[in-house]
Amino acid sequence: MTRPPAPPSRSTNPFATCWTAPGRLPWIDSAGASVTAVLRAAEGSAGGAAIVGPHGAGKSSLLRALAEPIRRLGRHTATIDAARDEPPAGPAGVLLVEGFERLTYGQRRRRLRRWRSRGLLPIVTLHRPAVAWLHGLPIATRVAPDASLVAELFERLTLDRPTPVVLSDALHSHARHGPDLRSVWFDLYYLHELRRRSERTPASHAA
Amino acid sequence: MNDAPPDEPGAQVWLDRGGRRYAPGEELTGGYRVGDWRDEPLTAVELSILWYTSGQGEEDLYVHHFERRREPSMPSRAEETPYEFAVRLPESPLSYDGVIVKVCWAVRVRGCFRSGRTRLVELPFWLSNHHA
Numbered sequence: 250m251t252r253p254p255a256p257p258s259r260s261t262n263p264f265a266t267c268w269t270a271p272g273r274l275p276w277i278d279s280a281g282a283s284v285t286a287v288l289r290a291a292e293g294s295a296g297g298a299a300i301v302g303p304h305g306a307g308k309s310s311l312l313r314a315l316a317e318p319i320r321r322l323g324r325h326t327a328t329i330d331a332a333r334d335e336p337p338a339g340p341a342g343v344l345l346v347e348g349f350e351r352l353t354y355g356q357r358r359r360r361l362r363r364w365r366s367r368g369l370l371p372i373v374t375l376h377r378p379a380v381a382w383l384h385g386l387p388i389a390t391r392v393a394p395d396a397s398l399v400a401e402l403f404e405r406l407t408l409d410r411p412t413p414v415v416l417s418d419a420l421h422s423h424a425r426h427g428p429d430l431r432s433v434w435f436d437l438y439y440l441h442e443l444r445r446r447s448e449r450t451p452a453s454h455a456a
Numbered sequence: 457m458n459d460a461p462p463d464e465p466g467a468q469v470w471l472d473r474g475g476r477r478y479a480p481g482e483e484l485t486g487g488y489r490v491g492d493w494r495d496e497p498l499t500a501v502e503l504s505i506l507w508y509t510s511g512q513g514e515e516d517l518y519v520h521h522f523e524r525r526r527e528p529s530m531p532s533r534a535e536e537t538p539y540e541f542a543v544r545l546p547e548s549p550l551s552y553d554g555v556i557v558k559v560c561w562a563v564r565v566r567g568c569f570r571s572g573r574t575r576l577v578e579l580p581f582w583l584s585n586h587h588a
Contacts, residue, residue, distance in 0.1 A: 253476065258558075259508070438511075446555075
């Protein structure tokens with residue numbers, strides 16, 4: 250009797266969404282984008298600040314990474330999706346806002362006015378720097394992961410989860426997709442599946 | 457949403473009939489030991505037999521069987537004997553190892569600590585019509 254292959258699990262593919270979705274990978278500071286840079290920009294601004302970067306670059310991960318350092322500074326903080334949530338009632342503090350760019354220009358203006366009138370300091374994520382400029386939000390940092398960050402994240406993802414995908418595959422995909430890491434993880438996910446299946450095929454024929 | 461943290465060793469979970477394929481309607485038996493987890497004050501240990509989807513995109517999770525043991529009902533580490541379970545498996549969904557999505561069955565043991573931290577150990581298994 251042949252032993253069945255390992256059952257499917259979340260560890261089967263190190264690039265599955267459960268490991269790579271926003272907030273699952275730790276934020277790692279780089280020369281161009283850091284938690285400190287955002288905190289400094291937010292502290293120096295009365296009206297809030299923006300984190301700017303392309304789709305899949307890690308803006309949401311950085312936004313999530315801000316909550317704990319802000320609490321350690323003794324300030325209240327809340328994270329909301331601008332299209333869905335209202336800030337919770339409570340003392341003034343730093344408002345971490347996702348989905349700001351999905352709102353219309355008028356909605357963005359009204360929400361910013363409302364938040365600021367409550368003494369809240371919004372930090373929003375944006376794809377386009379022009380939107381920050383339109384609303385008078387200084388750009389706190391620009392998120393654009395480089396090859397060394399891709400290498401570090403690749404190592405973390407594959408540390409305890411074996412894969413036939415190698416670092417050069419990740420770097421090749423990064424060269425193709427630029428800062429859009431979400432597309433890099435998609436590429437690697439499929440590559441992992443293809444190679445895992447091709448590795449398994451000769452063994453199953455032999456069995 | 458499958459928000460499970462990474463596996464952490466310390467506790468052990470096993471199936472009596474090991475890594476074979478289990479048939480729909482079959483009884484799944486096994487046990488677990490919390491072991492090193494007792495080094496830190498535990499408030500509860502949860503056992504789940506569950507399935508979840510994994511892959512690209514949204515994830516689903518369904519708990520087929522759940523048991524929670526609170527701290528007062530747990531023996532001290534020195535006296536720990538394996539905690540055994542026996543659960544009748546459902547007819548579906550069957551395990552599926554697809555490219556885009558996988559349906560994964562697992563026994564999951566989660567330790568809840570007084571500090572608010574949780575630790576987790578998971579043992580995947582096949583639920584399948586093809587016996588091996």
